Amino acid sequence: MEEKEQRTLDEELLLLFETAKDEQIKEWLAELQPYDKAQLYLDLPDMYRRRYLLLLSGTDIAELMQELDSEDQTALIEIVGTEKSTEILNEMSTDDAADLLGQLEEEHSEEILVSMDENEAAKIKALLIYPPDTAGGIMTNEYVWIRRHYTVGEATEKLRAFAHIAESIYYLYVINEDRKLVGVLSIRDLLLHPAETPVQDIMFERVISVPVDMDQEEVARVIERYNFVSVPVVDQDERLVGIITHDDVMDVLIAEHEEDISRLSGFGKESITLQTTAFQSAVRRLPWLVGLLFIGLGSGSILSLFSDTIEKVVALTFFMPMIAGMTGNTGTQSLAVVIRGLASRELSWNEMLHLIRREFGVALLMGIVCGILIGLVAMLWMHNIPLGIVVGGSLFLTLIIGTLAGTLIPLVLHALKVDPAVASGPLITTINDIFSLTVYFGTATLFIRYLV
Numbered sequence: 367m368e369e370k371e372q373r374t375l376d377e378e379l380l381l382l383f384e385t386a387k388d389e390q391i392k393e394w395l396a397e398l399q400p401y402d403k404a405q406l407y408l409d410l411p412d413m414y415r416r417r418y419l420l421l422l423s424g425t426d427i428a429e430l431m432q433e434l435d436s437e438d439q440t441a442l443i444e445i446v447g448t449e450k451s452t453e454i455l456n457e458m459s460t461d462d463a464a465d466l467l468g469q470l471e472e473e474h475s476e477e478i479l480v481s482m483d484e485n486e487a488a489k490i491k492a493l494l495i496y497p498p499d500t501a502g503g504i505m506t507n508e509y510v511w512i513r514r515h516y517t518v519g520e521a522t523e524k525l526r527a528f529a530h531i532a533e534s535i536y537y538l539y540v541i542n543e544d545r546k547l548v549g550v551l552s553i554r555d556l557l558l559h560p561a562e563t564p565v566q567d568i569m570f571e572r573v574i575s576v577p578v579d580m581d582q583e584e585v586a587r588v589i590e591r592y593n594f595v596s597v598p599v600v601d602q603d604e605r606l607v608g609i610i611t612h613d614d615v616m617d618v619l620i621a622e623h624e625e626d627i628s629r630l631s632g633f634g635k636e637s638i639t640l641q642t643t644a645f646q647s648a649v650r651r652l653p654w655l656v657g658l659l660f661i662g663l664g665s666g667s668i669l670s671l672f673s674d675t676i677e678k679v680v681a682l683t684f685f686m687p688m689i690a691g692m693t694g695n696t697g698t699q700s701l702a703v704v705i706r707g708l709a710s711r712e713l714s715w716n717e718m719l720h721l722i723r724r725e726f727g728v729a730l731l732m733g734i735v736c737g738i739l740i741g742l743v744a745m746l747w748m749h750n751i752p753l754g755i756v757v758g759g760s761l762f763l764t765l766i767i768g769t770l771a772g773t774l775i776p777l778v779l780h781a782l783k784v785d786p787a788v789a790s791g792p793l794i795t796t797i798n799d800i801f802s803l804t805v806y807f808g809t810a811t812l813f814i815r816y817l818v
Contacts, residue, residue: 375402376409383414392421400426404433407442419446424453432462440469452481459533460486461506461614464493493608501585502578504618505599505608508532511539512565514548519561521551534611536595540569547573547598547606575600578607586615668800672807679817681748682810685757686803688740692761693768693802694795696732700725700772701794708780718777722770729769737762752816760809764802771798 375398382391395403403422407430410418419427419442427446431439431454443451443466455463455478467475467490479487489507496502510532512521521538529535538556540549549569559568575598576585589597589612599608669676676682707713707721741758745751772794810817 375406379406379410379418380414383417388421395421395426400429401433403430408434408438416445419450424450425457427454428457431458431466436465436469439466443470448477448481451478455490456483456486459506460489460493460508461504461533464490465498465504468494468498496578499582500578501576501580501582501599501610502608504582504585504614505578505610506533506614507608509539509596509609510535511541511606512551514540514542514566514569516565517561518556518559518563518565518568521556521565522561525553525556534596534609539573539598539606539609540565541606544603545605547575547600547604549573550598573598575604576610577602582618585610586618589615668803668807672811675807675811675814678814679753679810681750681753682756682807682817684748685740685744686806689757689761689764689806690799690802692736693764693798695768696729696765697768697772697794697798700728700769701776704773704776708776713780722773722777725769725773726766729766732769733762733765736765750817752813756810756813756817757806760802760806763805763809764798767801767805768798771801 379391379394382394386394398406403426407415407418422430427442427450431442434442443454446454455466458466463486467478470478479490482490492507493502493505496505498504508531510525510528512524516524525535525538536553538551538553539547540551542548549566549571550573551565551569555568574588574592574594576588578599578601585597588594589610594612596609596611598606599610601607703725704721713721737758739758740761741754743754744757745754748754775794775797
């Protein structure tokens with residue numbers, strides 16, 4: 367339904383381009399939501415995009431920009447040029463503007479900053495000094511703060527004066543003479559007390575804040591843990607330097623999950639979208655695949671070691687794909703469980719041990735059930751009881767190995783302070799292939815006299 371409605375908007379806009387005047391098109395566009403304007407921009411042929419953007423005000427384009435990913439934002443800035451870019455960035459919130467400028471080449475970024483409103487440019491420059499994946503990199507410095515000696519009436523007046531520039535007004539942050547964060551006051555508390563009430567008598571003094579250099583994923587966990595709408599950011603001297611709002615955290619969570627999925631799929635840090643070209647996609651995938659190709663050669667060397675066993679019992683090869691596939695599948699399942707647990711929160715050593723024990727128990731149950739089933743299939747199919755025992759026993763052992771590999775590898779990497787998402791699905795699958803074939807043909811070799 368949504369796609370049909372969007373196609374109708376596209377067709378209507380193209381028709382307006384052919385038949386209507388610019389003023390009529392502007393009136394039509396004024397009724398659309400920012401999301402619809404962004405989708406129209408993405409769906410329009412390149413030949414119409416410049417004209418479309420010229421019909422929008424700087425405020426409209428600033429709102430539209432919030433709905434685009436970083437690549438499309440950068441491309442839009444290139445289309446409109448420096449003058450229009452300056453107008454757009456003046457209308458954007460400072461944290462979003464800083465993120466956008468951080469994606470541009472330094473020379474282009476400086477050119478735009480010089481042309482911007484002096485106050486807006488200063489606020490953006492103050493954010494650009496922080497690494498993009500830290501609290502400082504995702505915070506905004508557009509918020510309302512009040513002094514500790516204010517009364518409720520004075521705090522209300524300041525809120526009324528500065529609310530239009532603040533990104534979030536759910537909380538007022540209280541600072542002392544040295545700009546150190548000493549308390550927080552909700553709008554609800556502000557409204558419930560008389561104007562002459564001192565702020566320091568009603569403010570909440572045990573403020574949860576985050577340091578400016580905290581990793582953005584840790585910030586997201588803090589906001590999730592306490593159900594905050596926003597959280598204050600302080601420097602090493604406990605001075606208030608900004609706030610992080612829940613919408614910024616949502617962007618972080620989406621980006622981090624996309625990155626983890628890309629790594630689990632063997633793509634590395636870069637995500638692959640519908641807009642990614644075939645060449646870019648191949649470049650991002652090839653390093654992993656080439657590395658796994660050479661690791662996979664170990665499977666071939668294992669088969670050569672057991673060539674005599676294979677020649678004597680050719681039926682062993684019938685079950686080889688199943689053994690390797692099942693081991694890789696269970697390893698990938700365990701990997702997904704562990705990555706999900708680590709992504710949601712920090713696991714203690716006791717929780718890690720519990721996770722290992724649980725996955726081992728799961729592996730035992732799956733190994734017993736699957737081993738018995740495939741053993742019976744092999745016996746009935748090949749009319750060979752020893753072969754069924756070897757195939758079933760091998761699957762039992764390899765499922766345990768695969769599950770433990772998928773559990774232990776990301777936990778070990780996490781303990782070593784390495785991102786566990788690098789233990790991607792293809793890597794686990796390739797390693798498990800080597801282990802499963804070794805166990806399978808090694809077991810068959812031990813019992814070769816019963817199989818022949």
